[in-house]
Amino acid sequence: MAKQTPPMWDMDINKMMADFKVPGVDMDALLATQRKNIEAVTAANQLAAEGMQAVARRQFEILRQTMEEMSAMATEVMGAGSPEASVAKQAELTKQAVEKTLGNIKEMSEMIAKSNFEAAEVISKRVSANLDDIKSAASKK
Numbered sequence: 001m002a003k004q005t006p007p008m009w010d011m012d013i014n015k016m017m018a019d020f021k022v023p024g025v026d027m028d029a030l031l032a033t034q035r036k037n038i039e040a041v042t043a044a045n046q047l048a049a050e051g052m053q054a055v056a057r058r059q060f061e062i063l064r065q066t067m068e069e070m071s072a073m074a075t076e077v078m079g080a081g082s083p084e085a086s087v088a089k090q091a092e093l094t095k096q097a098v099e100k101t102l103g104n105i106k107e108m109s110e111m112i113a114k115s116n117f118e119a120a121e122v123i124s125k126r127v128s129a130n131l132d133d134i135k136s137a138a139s140k141k
Contacts, residue, residue, distance in 0.1 A: 033133060040126035044119040051115020055108060062104050069097070 073093045080086040 029133075029137075033130065036129070037126060040122050044122040047122065048115060048119040051111070051118070055111050055115070058108065058111060062108075069100075073097070 076093065077086055077090050080089040
């Protein structure tokens with residue numbers, strides 16, 4: 001029976017790269033740098049995902065609160081008495097709702113900005129470290 005060659009994805013990349021020698025290139029350092037890059041991207045993606053989950057949870061909570069408040073507002077408007085009092089009450093409640101909505105929008109924007117900043121900061125630090133590594137390697141030559 002003929003020996004089957006393993007599929008491409010069964011290869012040990014580290015062993016393959018160790019066998020691949022290029023004069024003047026430290027393959028171990030190159031692999032370590034790429035490993036750190038992948039770790040940074042993974043960490044940034046994790047932060048972004050956690051941030052989006054927090055935003056989604058908060059949006060759901062805002063929706064739940066809004067539905068409860070709308071029900072309470074309808075009860076208040078109905079019990080206001082005269083049509084004039086009902087219109088006045090409706091105007092007051094509408095103003096409150098608009099102010100609360102603007103506050104919620106600001107809160108959500110801040111949550112998203114914070115999440116984006118944290119994820120970008122991880123990548124930024126990794127890019128800076130890569131540039132420092134390049135500068136260090138160039139100064140050794």
